[in-house]
Amino acid sequence: MKNVWVIFSKELRSYFASPIAYSIMALYAIIFGFFFYSAVKYFQQMAMQSQMMGRGFPMNINEMIIRPVLMNVSVVGLFLIPMICMRLFAEEKRSGTIELLMTSPIRDIELILGKWLAAVALYGVILVVSAVNLTFLFMYGKPDWKPILIGYLGLLLQGGALLAIGTFISTLTKNQIIAGVAGFCVSLLLWVLEWTTSFESSASSKVLAYLSVVTHFETFSKGVLDTKDVVFFVSAIFLGLFLTARSTESLRWRA
Amino acid sequence: MINVEGLTKRYGRTVAVDNVSFSVDKGQIVGFLGPNGAGKTTTMRVLTCFLPPTAGTARLAGFDVLEQPIEVKKRIGYLPESPPLYPEMEVGEYLTFVGRLKGVPAPEVPSRVDEVAKLCAITDVRNRLISKLSKGYRQRVGLAQAIIHNPDILILDEPTAGLDPKQIIETRELIKDLAKRGAHTIILSTHILPEVEQTCERVVIINRGQIVATDTVENLTHRLRGSEALSVEIEPREGSLDPAAAQSRLEQVAGVSRVVLKQTTNGRCQFEVESLQKRAIRGDLARAVVESGWNLNELRPLALSLEEIFLELTGSETENPGTTATGGAQ
Numbered sequence: 001m002k003n004v005w006v007i008f009s010k011e012l013r014s015y016f017a018s019p020i021a022y023s024i025m026a027l028y029a030i031i032f033g034f035f036f037y038s039a040v041k042y043f044q045q046m047a048m049q050s051q052m053m054g055r056g057f058p059m060n061i062n063e064m065i066i067r068p069v070l071m072n073v074s075v076v077g078l079f080l081i082p083m084i085c086m087r088l089f090a091e092e093k094r095s096g097t098i099e100l101l102m103t104s105p106i107r108d109i110e111l112i113l114g115k116w117l118a119a120v121a122l123y124g125v126i127l128v129v130s131a132v133n134l135t136f137l138f139m140y141g142k143p144d145w146k147p148i149l150i151g152y153l154g155l156l157l158q159g160g161a162l163l164a165i166g167t168f169i170s171t172l173t174k175n176q177i178i179a180g181v182a183g184f185c186v187s188l189l190l191w192v193l194e195w196t197t198s199f200e201s202s203a204s205s206k207v208l209a210y211l212s213v214v215t216h217f218e219t220f221s222k223g224v225l226d227t228k229d230v231v232f233f234v235s236a237i238f239l240g241l242f243l244t245a246r247s248t249e250s251l252r253w254r255a
Numbered sequence: 256m257i258n259v260e261g262l263t264k265r266y267g268r269t270v271a272v273d274n275v276s277f278s279v280d281k282g283q284i285v286g287f288l289g290p291n292g293a294g295k296t297t298t299m300r301v302l303t304c305f306l307p308p309t310a311g312t313a314r315l316a317g318f319d320v321l322e323q324p325i326e327v328k329k330r331i332g333y334l335p336e337s338p339p340l341y342p343e344m345e346v347g348e349y350l351t352f353v354g355r356l357k358g359v360p361a362p363e364v365p366s367r368v369d370e371v372a373k374l375c376a377i378t379d380v381r382n383r384l385i386s387k388l389s390k391g392y393r394q395r396v397g398l399a400q401a402i403i404h405n406p407d408i409l410i411l412d413e414p415t416a417g418l419d420p421k422q423i424i425e426t427r428e429l430i431k432d433l434a435k436r437g438a439h440t441i442i443l444s445t446h447i448l449p450e451v452e453q454t455c456e457r458v459v460i461i462n463r464g465q466i467v468a469t470d471t472v473e474n475l476t477h478r479l480r481g482s483e484a485l486s487v488e489i490e491p492r493e494g495s496l497d498p499a500a501a502q503s504r505l506e507q508v509a510g511v512s513r514v515v516l517k518q519t520t521n522g523r524c525q526f527e528v529e530s531l532q533k534r535a536i537r538g539d540l541a542r543a544v545v546e547s548g549w550n551l552n553e554l555r556p557l558a559l560s561l562e563e564i565f566l567e568l569t570g571s572e573t574e575n576p577g578t579t580a581t582g583g584a585q
Binding site for chain 1: 299306307329333335337339344352356357358400504
């Protein structure tokens with residue numbers, strides 16, 4: 001565990017010592033801010049309409065602002081996450097520091113966990129920064145905080161899963177750009193798999209749709225904590241880390 | 256300390272290291288000598304558990320590289336060909352990280368960092384970013400990184416490559432110093448012969464993945480050329496000098512086996528003279544020249560260059576297998 005901490009702190013430090021962490025945080029804040037702004041604006045319009053029509057229909061902040069915003073940013077995450085993890089192994093391989101890590105008395109799994117946890121931590125910090133927007137809702141309304149928490153847990157789990165897969169992709173190449181683009185394509189596929197149900201209703205398309213991360217995030221965005229979706233993300237994390245471990249091991253045989 | 260037996264490493268069809276065996280005793284400095292692509296780096300990578308061997312075994316400090324890599328890794332310090340540095344880190348920070356990574360207990364890390372920084376003369380750049388360091392400093396940080404956990408075995412891959420002459424001398428001194436003060440067993444690779452002569456006690460010569468010879472530096476030079484080679488330059492005291500006459504005069508000196516005229520410039524003649532096995536001929540040679548009424552401008556022993564050693568070792572392989580000593584000479 002000590003070794004995981006050593007790698008974790010080094011990785012996290014190098015995110016924050018370089019512009020990576022700050023630029024990703026800033027970009028995410030802008031995009032999140034825009035989605036939040038448009039959702040609030042829409043809500044406001046609906047509220048005015050309902051007042052003008054004289055009969056107030058039920059307006060729910062959680063349903064009308066938070067849920068669509070979280071759905072939108074979960075898609076933004078698909079694009080952002082490959083940028084967080086693309087450097088994890090590709091950079092070490094390119095600069096030769098992988099030789100230092102792999103000739104040090106630490107297990108591969110400690111190295112992988114340290115790196116992955118650092119990426120998850122950075123993503124967590126980004127999410128916390130974005131949550132600042134939501135505090136405004138508490139100032140002017142009374143949203144339920146439990147669904148928000150579950151939504152954020154969903155974002156973190158989804159992020160963890162994609163980061164694990166992205167870390168695996170990063171072990172495959174020396175080139176950060178390739179790792180980033182490949183990670184992005186995989187993320188995109190994991191999103192659009194859901195669309196197959198719209199033009200086909202065969203069993204295979206249902207299986208494909210089930211693999212889509214967005215399908216599984218949807219329940220979280222509603223504030224529902226469903227075991228099957230938690231299991232989906234946790235097993236995706238395990239799969240990603242397992243593949244990373246196998247790939248790291250094969251680095252020795254291939255190198 | 257290091258025992259390598261029948262080590263083979265293949266990359267696909269290419270054989271990088273072919274059935275290599277050698278052993279190194281505790282406290283020895285051994286030089287791996289060979290041209291680029293001879294298999295030096297691959298051998299070192301196997302020893303450091305970075306690459307697994309295709310066949311054969313390697314044991315370091317009693318632990319097998321395949322079976323107990325973690326134990327091996329605890330006991331080795333490794334400086335790869337290009338120092339494994341993180342440019343965005345400061346020197347002190349980097350050494351602290353490597354110290355923790357190599358398993359130095361947290362409370363001891365600061366004092367170890369101080370110690371290696373002083374030893375490698377990088378104390379003045381401790382707060383500088385590694386990306387801003389010169390090549391010489393980077394190499395020294397790389398060396399500091401390798402010794403931070405006080406390993407039993409140090410493996411240095413071309414520690415002086417790409418340095419300027421002053422830095423090369425400093426690095427060599429540092430390596431010798433390390434061997435002297437600690438119980439480090441050191442393996443270093445190079446393709447520069449003087450480097451081996453100056454720093455190493457033993458030399459392992461590798462060519463095309465095979466060990467061509469392993470011995471002490473003196474023995475090797477001696478065994479390869481039992482005879483002595485000299486460069487002789489002669490100048491006439493007055494008038495001109497007939498190269499042919501001078502050559503025949505030199506050939507008459509007792510113990511001389513061969514005389515070759517190298518060049519004639521401004522009436523001066525330069526010869527390369529080889530002696531018979533184990534005959535001291537310098538005195539006789541000098542006297543012969545002076546007695547013939549010529550000036551002896553130069554009388555210089557010719558050192559064997561690495562190229563010559565290679566040519567001799569690889570050339571004689573087919574004719575006389577007895578001269579190639581494979582396996583632990585110990």
